[in-house]
Amino acid sequence: MEFKNIICTSLDKEFSDFEYCFLKSKKRTYKHVYKINTIWKSYQNKKLQVKPAVEFTNIICTSLDKTFSDFEYCYLKSINRTYKYFSLKVNLFKVPITSVKINLALYKRFNGYKPFLYNVTFDACKFLMNRKSQPVSLYFYEFFSSVSNMNHSCPYDHDLIMEKLTTDIINHRFTKILPFPDGDYMIKMHWFAYDINRAVFQIYFTKK
Incomplete structure (x- = not known):
């Protein structure tokens, strides 16, 4: 048997590359693969980014009574292909x-967005005093509770803030805590104060 050739090809040079890869001949009848050395590129202590199963596609914030409340900002920001958040x-x-x-409702797209599994209306003041009393409300509340100042019961005497809710949080809850089938989803929330509908919040995302 005689070696004739070797070929080493890096398919992602940002991740790794061959420092050297060659066939060495000592004499006419003796050849060997001298050495193949692969360089694994350092990411400077950053974790490799793995595309999450859940991806945000849109958010819509609507104030229905601007004398009572209004959105100072409401936006979805994409840092790169795998990292998005909204605030x-x-x-x-x-x-x-x-x-x-x-009023919180989950929708799934079936030739348009249709109600899917959950549609609950609850007293937010009472819920925040005893969160375990309403498991469905608690499941969705924990989507954003860690990044929001909406973490106490009434009264509310300050502006409401939600900062940098990432797909990682939604992905964990939608795939690990309570797995959902793949598809396009929308969570729609109507916010009432003194029994008057004051604002509507909609977040759209895809689970693959």
């Missing part, structure tokens, strides 16, 4: 607020 801030103009209800 919002609601300015409250008539504080303190002592009565809050929320």
